[in-house]
Amino acid sequence: MYIPTLADMTAAEERIRRHIHRTPVLTSSFINSLAGAELFFKCENFQKAGAFKARGASNAVFGLSDEQAARGVATHSSGNHGTCLSYAAGRRGIPCTVVMPRTAPQAKKDAVRGYGGKVVECEPSTSSREAVFAEVVAETGAEFVHPYNDPRVIAGQATCSKELIEQVDGLDAVIAPIGGGGMVSGTCLTLSNLAPRIRIYAAEPEQADDAYRSFKAGHIIADDAPNTVADGLKVPLKDLTWHFVKNHVTDILTASEEDIVDAMKLIWKRMKIVMEPSSAVPLATILKNKHVFAGKRVGIIITGGNVDLDKLPWQ
Amino acid sequence: MYIPTLADMTAAEERIRRHIHRTPVLTSSFINSLAGAELFFKCENFQKAGAFKARGASNAVFGLSDEQAARGVATHSSGNHGTCLSYAAGRRGIPCTVVMPRTAPQAKKDAVRGYGGKVVECEPSTSSREAVFAEVVAETGAEFVHPYNDPRVIAGQATCSKELIEQVDGLDAVIAPIGGGGMVSGTCLTLSNLAPRIRIYAAEPEQADDAYRSFKAGHIIADDAPNTVADGLKVPLKDLTWHFVKNHVTDILTASEEDIVDAMKLIWKRMKIVMEPSSAVPLATILKNKHVFAGKRVGIIITGGNVDLDKLPWQ
Numbered sequence: 001m002y003i004p005t006l007a008d009m010t011a012a013e014e015r016i017r018r019h020i021h022r023t024p025v026l027t028s029s030f031i032n033s034l035a036g037a038e039l040f041f042k043c044e045n046f047q048k049a050g051a052f053k054a055r056g057a058s059n060a061v062f063g064l065s066d067e068q069a070a071r072g073v074a075t076h077s078s079g080n081h082g083t084c085l086s087y088a089a090g091r092r093g094i095p096c097t098v099v100m101p102r103t104a105p106q107a108k109k110d111a112v113r114g115y116g117g118k119v120v121e122c123e124p125s126t127s128s129r130e131a132v133f134a135e136v137v138a139e140t141g142a143e144f145v146h147p148y149n150d151p152r153v154i155a156g157q158a159t160c161s162k163e164l165i166e167q168v169d170g171l172d173a174v175i176a177p178i179g180g181g182g183m184v185s186g187t188c189l190t191l192s193n194l195a196p197r198i199r200i201y202a203a204e205p206e207q208a209d210d211a212y213r214s215f216k217a218g219h220i221i222a223d224d225a226p227n228t229v230a231d232g233l234k235v236p237l238k239d240l241t242w243h244f245v246k247n248h249v250t251d252i253l254t255a256s257e258e259d260i261v262d263a264m265k266l267i268w269k270r271m272k273i274v275m276e277p278s279s280a281v282p283l284a285t286i287l288k289n290k291h292v293f294a295g296k297r298v299g300i301i302i303t304g305g306n307v308d309l310d311k312l313p314w315q
Numbered sequence: 316m317y318i319p320t321l322a323d324m325t326a327a328e329e330r331i332r333r334h335i336h337r338t339p340v341l342t343s344s345f346i347n348s349l350a351g352a353e354l355f356f357k358c359e360n361f362q363k364a365g366a367f368k369a370r371g372a373s374n375a376v377f378g379l380s381d382e383q384a385a386r387g388v389a390t391h392s393s394g395n396h397g398t399c400l401s402y403a404a405g406r407r408g409i410p411c412t413v414v415m416p417r418t419a420p421q422a423k424k425d426a427v428r429g430y431g432g433k434v435v436e437c438e439p440s441t442s443s444r445e446a447v448f449a450e451v452v453a454e455t456g457a458e459f460v461h462p463y464n465d466p467r468v469i470a471g472q473a474t475c476s477k478e479l480i481e482q483v484d485g486l487d488a489v490i491a492p493i494g495g496g497g498m499v500s501g502t503c504l505t506l507s508n509l510a511p512r513i514r515i516y517a518a519e520p521e522q523a524d525d526a527y528r529s530f531k532a533g534h535i536i537a538d539d540a541p542n543t544v545a546d547g548l549k550v551p552l553k554d555l556t557w558h559f560v561k562n563h564v565t566d567i568l569t570a571s572e573e574d575i576v577d578a579m580k581l582i583w584k585r586m587k588i589v590m591e592p593s594s595a596v597p598l599a600t601i602l603k604n605k606h607v608f609a610g611k612r613v614g615i616i617i618t619g620g621n622v623d624l625d626k627l628p629w630q
Contacts, residue, residue, distance in 0.1 A: 272620035274587040305587035
């Protein structure tokens with residue numbers, strides 16, 4: 001297992017600069033007064049392809065040799081990673097194949113295709129996904145880019161908190177949602193090296209709290225098909241992300257489905273931004289754990305904005 | 316009738332600086348490719364109290380003498396002006412009364428009260444509104460701040476396009492929605508003085524096209540209770556705003572209800588921002604009049620973001 005280093009983050013920063021946005025940091029005095037803390041929202045919902053995953057995907061794609069790149073990239077994802085890998089591959093002009101359950105939302109398939117990627121459908125089971133994915137790789141020789149358990153991806157995501165500490169002085173803490181742990185690992189990579197004083201928190205839905213239980217137990221616990229409105233956070237930790245979480249995260253906090261939806265609606269209403277349920281989990285946990293953050297300067301990663309506008313969770 | 320001047324805009328800029336946001340300008344390469352033009356969205360949905368009207372309201376409130384201010388301010392508005400006047404009065408610590416039909420949405424009443432203003436209800440008719448408003452002013456001696464036909468308000472709104480031309484070089488045109496014409500008048504005030512090369516367009520719903528018909532006829536035409544999803548744009552021009560529209564607007568373009576809702580959803584989906592139906596009218600007209608804007612650099616005023624998240628127009 002290769003653990004990405006600060007040098008990998010720095011290389012990623014240079015490599016992906018032309019392909020991603022330096023996203024803005026927004027604040028809300030109303031939400032600050034609710035939270036009793038100073039909150040700085042790093043808006044990766046404004047990122048290319050609508051999610052921070054454009055960082056890791058771009059780093060993986062633009063780090064390939066010309067020979068590797070010619071065979072293309074492939075992944076399995078029914079979420080933002082598939083869209084973002086398609087985006088990055090499109091920028092480099094190479095093929096991208098995304099294996100996705102045939103039951104995945106049409107909008108997700110359209111998003112991959114919108115950036116030029118190819119969708120290959122499988123049955124909605126792990127065995128079908130693995131079999132179909134193996135076929136794709138055997139046929140194309142494409143490079144597999146895992147959604148999070150990949151040093152290139154983590155080094156790419158790590159550029160987000162590098163920007164954040166350049167944009168906001170004197171942060172006491174940074175909090176990000178945790179699913180597979182790619183964003184949290186990238187945050188750990190950057191902050192443990194460049195700003196070790198800043199505490200790192202992860203936020204997770206109660207109904208998909210495998211990372212929380214892993215953290216408390218001291219080893220990876222994976223759940224079978226958890227159910228939460230924060231659909232980007234259903235996947236389990238893997239060895240590489242567990243390494244970062246175990247060593248650098250101060251605590252993992254959880255939030256109920258109702259608190260997540262309330263926090264999401266609060267952010268839409270007061271900050272006028274469109275973001276995903278997953279991105280609301282950090283604020284939901286802050287509002288339930290005010291003593292932890294009281295008077296602190298806290299960075300919050302708004303991870304993405306790809307939400308189905310016809311099916312909002314408060315309706 | 317006092318016509319506000321560039322000096323009034325400059326004074327407003329200094330006066331309101333500490334009370335408003337310098338809002339960001341966002342772009343979308345996807346929407347640019349649809350439009351065949353370079354579009355620069357000036358995001359007043361991120362403005363204090365969620366709308367550009369915080370500019371004009373703040374200029375009116377902070378321009379009062381201490382003696383005037385002590386008696387407070389009053390207006391009639393069931394929209395953003397009422398909320399923004401309450402915001403500005405709250406910042407100065409003076410009373411604010413907003414006369415509103417008892418049938419106005421609860422959220423609008425709550426917004427006024429949320430900033431410390433007082434809501435006085437009237438019947439939903441012009442005669443009741445005028446009678447109740449006269450009583451309020453007689454009792455309190457409050458200063459009336461009209462939503463748009465007021466030189467202080469127009470000078471305040473004019474600061475928006477001052478920022479825009481500082482933020483974006485070489486604009487060929489600026490387009491804003493038109494209701495009563497406060498934002499369009501402010502835009503005319505600033506651009507006709509500082510950047511007369513930039514063409515000014517106004518965008519209006521077909522179903523509330525009184526400004527369009529006024530512009531073509533050469534005199535003010537007011538409609539009785541037009542009906543459009545762009546509920547901020549139902550009010551008619553008045554003498555002061557008509558002065559600016561008549562003298563400085565290149566053209567007024569209109570859009571159907573369906574085109575407005577489509578443009579709104581497109582902006583939410585691709586730009587990840589929450590904005591009002593009124594704010595979508597400019598893009599709707601651009602997409603229907605591509606020949607007018609082809610290859611041009613166009614500033615678009617996103618006027619506000621105060622929308623009922625429980626009742627979105629595409630649902």
